[in-house]
Amino acid sequence: MAIEQHTCLDWDIWYDYFGCPQIDDRAYDNGASDLQAAVNSIPAYCDIADFVFVLAPSIKHSDTGVMMSRSTWGMRGWCRVERTAAVLSRTEKPILIISSPTAVLLSSGNEWARAWPGEGDFTVEADRPKVKALTDELLKLKCHSLWLRREMLNWRFYQSLFPRGQGHPQKAEEDIDTFLQRYNFTSEHQHLEQGGLSPLMLASIEGNITIIKKLVEGKADVNELMTWDIKDAQLEGHHTALSLAAALSTRTTVLTLLQLKADLHIPKDRLGSNALMTAARFGNSDVLPLLVGGPSDLGLQNNFGGRPLHVASISENPSATRTLLQLRCDPDVATNIGCPVLCFSPQYGTSPGHAEILLKARADPNISRAPVGASAISLSENWMRKVREGKATLAEINLALCNRGTPLHFAALNGSLEIAKLLIEYKADQGATWSEQNFTPLALAEQQGQEAVVALLKSVAAGQASG
Structure with missing residues (x-):
């Protein structure tokens, strides 16, 4: 990196702002064709x-007065195109996501699979079909590249995503042989020799109901476990057709698999999450009610508690949080290391809509929990020690903060201005202290x-003092 810093003046830098000026209606702009070409580039x-x-x-x-942030960037259709590209x-x-002069975060990697460009927000609504077409072209380029390298397992996965990129339009019926040929299979069982996704798994991601039914009628195992990790989408572990559909497909697909006796609890990813948690992580709110076998399912924990x-609260879709609350999830539930739901969204930079929904559901804006269990307590003590010694990374401070930090501490630490405003609106305590060093939210924001959060907290404090 030091060499790159010395030569940074030799870098070629392209700034996307020059490619997408926000004209309300491009149809009435004299340079519409050139502008569209710039956007398409x-x-x-x-x-x-x-x-x-x-x-x-x-x-x-400056024009609308709306707060812009990392989360609003992730909601914009054209920004999602950039990420997907x-x-x-x-x-x-x-x-690399730069959210403040001192905060540079590396994208976790699978946001592209959880938030598709065609489902984003657009200043010009007519861009939506254009973006879907662009997504189609990007998938074709990816598949072509994988085909040339003969990476067949990845190629099949990306082939199955074309319907997802288009919002799962209705698909023309086809027979089994045609389907298998599309995926370069010579038989329904070839994956058992090559590895990778089974025809049933691929059909489930596609949302291809006709083929799903025909494969199961032909004795395909609806609960067969995946033996290959989809690392690009962070779908790793013992997935089945049901959990893959829960992540990437439709309500009708999930319902069909359940009717064909898919088991809710057989899938377990590397983190110990079942199909319900997988759907929640991908923000697939439409399928969540189908994956709850009973009230106890809402309290099941993965390997990290x-x-x-x-x-759901770290997905790109706040509706997933709303749906689970409607199913009677506890809005104040915490992990083993003490982290309440309300503290998740600030750490991951997801939509403040999650926090707003939780607060409206009476989540405690001043909730503070401690770790539970010997392992969690030991981990927490290690992170707290690093904080005391001044050696903790931002991620480690977040983990340490789970031990009795408040939601406002998390919002301040991570620069989540919108969430900080919501918490203050719901009477969060700005004077709450954390750790032996008695950090207030303001102190963490300054550190x-x-x-922006520092200015907000000082402004609110000044208003309270004068009032």
Whole structure:
């Protein structure tokens, strides 16, 4: 990195702002064709770049007055195109998110599979079908690249995503042989020799109901376990057709698999999450009610003590949080290391809509929990020690903060301005202290250089003092 810093003046930098000026109606713009060509070029620049930097501080939009942040960047359709183009590029590259002068985060990697461009927000609604078409082209380029390298297992997975990228339009019926030929299978059992996804798993991701039924009628095992990890989408572990559909397909697909006797509790990913948690993590709110076999399912924990509501709160879809609350999830449930649901979204930079929904469901804005169990207590003590010694990374401070930190501490530490505003609106205590050093939310925000949150907290404190 030191060499790169010395030569940074030699870098070629492309700034996407020049490719997408926000004209309300391009149809009435004299340079519409050139403008559209500039917009359409965005994926090409992302493809050839060595690094993709996202500048997403918490800041007020000068025209609309709306707060813009990392989470709103992730909601915009064209921003999702950039992310998808970078991920589906022919060469791997990091996506670095800069949210403050001192905060640079590396994208966790599978947001592209949880938030598709065609489902994003658009200033110009007519862009939605164009973005879906672009997504289709990006998938074709990815598949072509994988085919040339003969990476057949990955190629089949990406082939199955075409319907997902288009919002699962209705598919024309086909026979088994045609389906198998599309995936370069010579038989329904070839995957047992080659590894990778079974025809039933691929059909389930596609949402191909006709083929699902025909395969099961032909004795395909609806509960067969995946023996290959889909690392690009972070679908790793013992998945089945049901849990893959829960992540990437439709309500009708999940319902069909359940009717064909798919088991809710056989799938377990590397983190110990079942199909319900997988659907929650991918924000697939439509399928969540189908995957709850009983009230106890809502309290099931993964290997880290997380429950369905925790993983839903870090998805790109706040409706997943709302749906689980409607199913009677406890809004104040905490993990083994003491982290309540309300503290998850600030750490992951997801939509403040999660926090708003939780607070409306009477989540405690001042909740503070301690670790439970010897292992969790030991881990927490290690993280707290690093904080005391000044050696903790931001991730480790977040983990330490689970031990009796409040939601406002988390929002301040991570620069989550919108969530901080919501918490203050719901009477969060700005004077709450954490750790032996008695850190207040303001102290943590100042320590991390979260200028917007610092300004907010000082402004509210000044108003309370004068009032």
